[in-house]
Amino acid sequence: MLWIKAFHVIFMVCWFAGIFYLPRLFVNHAMATDTTVRDQLALMERKLYRFITPFMVLTIGLGLWLASYNWSYFFNSGWFITKICLVFLLVIYHFYCGRCIERLDSGEDQRGHVFYRVFNELPVLILFAVVILVVVRPF
Template sequence: MLWFKALHIIAVVCWFAGIFYLPRLFVYHAMAEDAATQRHLSTMEQKLYRFVSPFAMLTVIFGIAMMAYNPNYYLHAGWLWLKLAFVAFLIVYHLYCGKLVKRFANNENQRGHVFYRWFNEAPVIALFAIVFLVVLKPF
């Protein structure tokens, strides 16, 4: 069980590093005016998304493994269901980031840097909520 927990935490940290940095690249990309900088940022976005996506999957896999190890506890823990709602949001957020990576690569972005600055804050809020739920277990 502790191996699953340790691997889950490692995967979460790696995934969050990516979903914190990728939208920041979107900010810079939306502000970039020359084609060379835009191509460079697009390459960075694509590589980062491909690197981070397996960590998103590992986060889910190790989370499920922990739940399977002790289903009587986890399936009846109210805090976990709220945490899973935030995780579902983060998965959708991650997939939407992938869509944005493709839009930037195809020069189809229609949003400004201010949108991406706000967009960048969503995973921070989710992270706070998830950590408080896991540590405090309020339900």
């Protein structure tokens, strides 16, 4: 079980590293005026998204595997239910990033860099909340 937990944390860290960097690329993409730079950023965004998506799947899969050792405890714990809800929001955020990549690449997205700077902070808040829930277990 400890090996599963270790890999769950490793894949979570990898996923978050990418989910922190991807919107930063969006900021640069929204600010870029040169077509060559925009094309390069679009390529980087697509490659990073494809790279981190398996980390998301592995994080969730291993997390469910860990929870399966004691379903009754975890699904009766307020902290765990809250954590699952936050992970669900992060998955939505992840897929929304995929949509942003498509829109930026096609030129449909007219949002400015300020939007993406704020958007970039959302996973940080989720990470803080999830770590506090797992370590402190306040409920």
